[in-house]
Amino acid sequence: MPRPYRIRKRLGDHIRRWHNYARQHFSESRIYGGGDGDPFWGSTLIRNRHAIYKKVDHHDEDAVAALDMGLCFGLVRADIQAQLGTQSLWEVGHKALTDIPILSSVYAEILRLYTNIYVMVSSSQDDVTLGRWRLPKNAIGLLNSSASHHDSQFWNTANGAHPVGDFWAGRLLINPQDSSSGPINPAIRETQNHWIPRPPKYGGDKLSFYTDHAPQG
Incomplete structure (x- = not known):
């Protein structure tokens, strides 16, 4: 076949x-x-x-x-x-495909939902407090991305219509005319910091991939 x-x-x-x-x-x-x-x-x-x-x-x-x-x-x-x-698809390079927002959003959502990685962190200056843990100076810590990838407080779920455990093709698309769109939960978008390992952006200015938001001032 x-x-x-x-x-x-x-x-x-x-x-x-x-x-x-x-x-x-x-x-x-x-x-x-x-x-x-x-x-x-x-x-x-x-x-x-x-x-x-x-x-x-x-x-x-x-x-x-x-x-x-x-x-x-x-x-x-x-x-x-x-x-x-x-x-035809045979005549274009992969860069042209990644410039199509919906395709990039689908790709990114699959990575968010099904792919987990470990990120190595270390501090060469001082001990670092991570919640109830302490990372000593020059020690190495591993952070699993799963917690961030499935953080229901961070990700936009369209008021529960698309839970973080479900696939939603448009989760990472930003519609300039819709303030409720985009990957981040609108309820916390302007109020909290979230740290997530952030790969390069896909899809130009129409798609935000693993974006964090830091309050100004």
Whole structure:
């Protein structure tokens, strides 16, 4: 089987597992307060789609998985076309792809949710107090990024619609017309310092990746 077909099959398998899990665990009581999101199907759009699929003849699990796979790609297709025009993906470099905000946001959110690293810290000047711990001068400490990656007070969850333990493609996108957008919880954005290991930014000025905010003055 050609490699692209194997990748497509693997994606379809993942989507079918998601569908089975959602069908087993979803209930109306798990819909969030706003009436849209839920931790299994994700949104009213997906719930309604699957309610319709049940009524359509000849739509088995493979067909439904293929339809949702198409939806996933369709969500970012307009952004890709706007950036690349008539070029195919084979004709562009990876830098052009990282300039597409939604793709960079998806990539960054996957790293936040599923990737943890250790950061080595040390002080050559003085002992350092870290909460209830003390790091002696010239000693080496290791910080696990998991606590920061899953800090529900720091990350924007859209008022609980997208918990930090769930994947949200748009979590790191900043909409200049929407003050509630962006990766940081709006409730603490102007009031607290947060230290997070910060890789380079992706997606230009439309995407903020692991941004910290220090109050002025």
